[in-house]
Amino acid sequence: MAEHALITGGAGFIGAHLARRLLEEGVEVTLLDDFSRGRQDETLARLARRATLVRHDLTQPIPPGLLPRHVDTVYHLAAVVGVQRTADSPQRVLRTNVLAASNLLDWCDKAGPDTVFLSSTSEFADGAAQSGLAPFPTPEDVPFVLAQPRSTRASYALSKAVAESMLWYRAGQTRVRIGRYFNVYGPRMGHSHVIPQFIGRIQQGEDPFRIYGAYQSRAFCHVDDAVAATRALTRLPGDEPVVANIGDNTREIQIVDLARLLFELAGVSPQVEILDSPSGSPERRLPDVAVLHGALGRRETVPLEQGLREMLDWYRAESR
Numbered sequence: 586m587a588e589h590a591l592i593t594g595g596a597g598f599i600g601a602h603l604a605r606r607l608l609e610e611g612v613e614v615t616l617l618d619d620f621s622r623g624r625q626d627e628t629l630a631r632l633a634r635r636a637t638l639v640r641h642d643l644t645q646p647i648p649p650g651l652l653p654r655h656v657d658t659v660y661h662l663a664a665v666v667g668v669q670r671t672a673d674s675p676q677r678v679l680r681t682n683v684l685a686a687s688n689l690l691d692w693c694d695k696a697g698p699d700t701v702f703l704s705s706t707s708e709f710a711d712g713a714a715q716s717g718l719a720p721f722p723t724p725e726d727v728p729f730v731l732a733q734p735r736s737t738r739a740s741y742a743l744s745k746a747v748a749e750s751m752l753w754y755r756a757g758q759t760r761v762r763i764g765r766y767f768n769v770y771g772p773r774m775g776h777s778h779v780i781p782q783f784i785g786r787i788q789q790g791e792d793p794f795r796i797y798g799a800y801q802s803r804a805f806c807h808v809d810d811a812v813a814a815t816r817a818l819t820r821l822p823g824d825e826p827v828v829a830n831i832g833d834n835t836r837e838i839q840i841v842d843l844a845r846l847l848f849e850l851a852g853v854s855p856q857v858e859i860l861d862s863p864s865g866s867p868e869r870r871l872p873d874v875a876v877l878h879g880a881l882g883r884r885e886t887v888p889l890e891q892g893l894r895e896m897l898d899w900y901r902a903e904s905r
Contacts, residue, residue: 589613591656591698593643593689594663595636596620596629598774599704599766602808603660603815608635615653617641618663628773643685647692656696658819661689661748662704666741667777668863675740682744686751693759700760700819703752707767707832708742711867722873725765725828738865749828756826762818767832767872770892771808772899779840780805780893783847784900792855794848798862799841802869806833807887817881832872833886850893 590607594600595616607614614636621642632638641651643663663685665671665678686703693701712730713719719727729746731739752761770780786794814831821827838846841857848854862868 587611587613588657589615589653589655590658590660591615591617591652592660592662593617593685594661594704595632595638596625597662598771599769599808599811599815600660600662601628601632601773602771603662603812604632604636606812606816608632615639615656617643617652619643621665626773643688644681646688652692652696654696656698657700659689659693659698659701660704660815660819661686661702663689664704664744667775668738668866669777671741672737675737679740679744682741683747686744686748690751690755694755698759700762701752701755702762702764702815702819703748704815705745705749705763705765705828706742707765707830707870707872708738709745709749709765711742711870712739714867714869721869722834722871723830724873725830725876733865736865753826756824760824761826762821763826763828764815764818764831765828765872766806766811767830767870768803768805769808769811769831770805770896772896774808779803779843780847780896781900783844784851784897787847787851787853787855788900788904790853790855793858794844794855795858795860796841796844797860798866799844799857799859800839801862801866802837802839802871803843804832804834804837804871805843805889805892806831807892810886813884814877814881818877821880827876827880829876829880830872830874831877832874834872834874835886836889837869837871838889846890847893847897850890851897 596618617639619642665681710723712732713727715732
């Protein structure tokens with residue numbers, strides 16, 4: 586009997602890439618989304634021809650009969666994300682993400698999936714790093730710290746920490762797998778993150794080109810690598826709960842150098858205007874991926890230049 590997977594947030598960025606991979610592996614897939622952010626485009630249309638698409642707002646309990654009676658693996662990716670959304674409506678971010686996790690896990694208590702994967706975030710460790718309590722590269726066992734608990738940005742990290750705890754406490758009922766994503770990028774990721782924002786402004790011919798937080802550094806992870814890691818974690822044997830950073834620490838880059846690399850790949854050379862870092866934005870993110878390598882094994886990852894070329898091509902095609 587084929588494996589059956591449920592992906593919440595299945596119309597979103599990572600969700601759609603994960604769905605495609607699972608379908609290629611012969612997994613039956615149900616995608617659940619409220620379409621508050623997930624895109625109804627050709628990518629989703631192709632997936633819907635092979636997967637079951639269910640519309641539901643997870644801030645409401647899941648009605649009986651809405652989802653398949655038995656699901657082997659649940660991938661909980663649904664959440665309100667993005668720095669601007671968090672700044673605009675932190676109360677919505679906190680409420681939506683906590684309710685979504687709570688309602689999904691209540692359904693899991695009844696449905697009894699073998700494994701539940703929660704997409705968490707690198708922001709779990711940002712407070713510890715800002716407080717000098719986390720090394721770089723940053724492992725999973727750092728304390729959760731809200732260095733600025735009243736900042737709007739804290740709402741997202743707090744929502745994910747709560748969701749992690751709610752799932753962790755169910756370790757006796759299901760296999761628990763938690764992946765903390767570190768700066769995942771790739772085609773179809775929307776327009777609210779740094780790489781697609783830069784690409785959009787390059788396409789618009791911005792000059793001088795504004796860069797906020799130019800000397801902050803990040804290590805970016807291509808979505809194909811993130812999906813492979815996500816899948817590997819859910820297939821990892823053993824019943825002990827696992828928390829793993831999902832990222833690529835092979836190349837750390839300052840934001841100004843990221844912009845210059847995109848300029849080079851796009852064949853443009855605007856002047857650069859350096860501006861202050863956004864409030865609450867961490868100076869550095871670099872994951873320790875030892876746990877991930879233990880699950881997945883060491884393998885080649887998508888080089889940053891290759892991933893950026895792919896994104897430039899994808900966003901050029903989208904804008905036509």
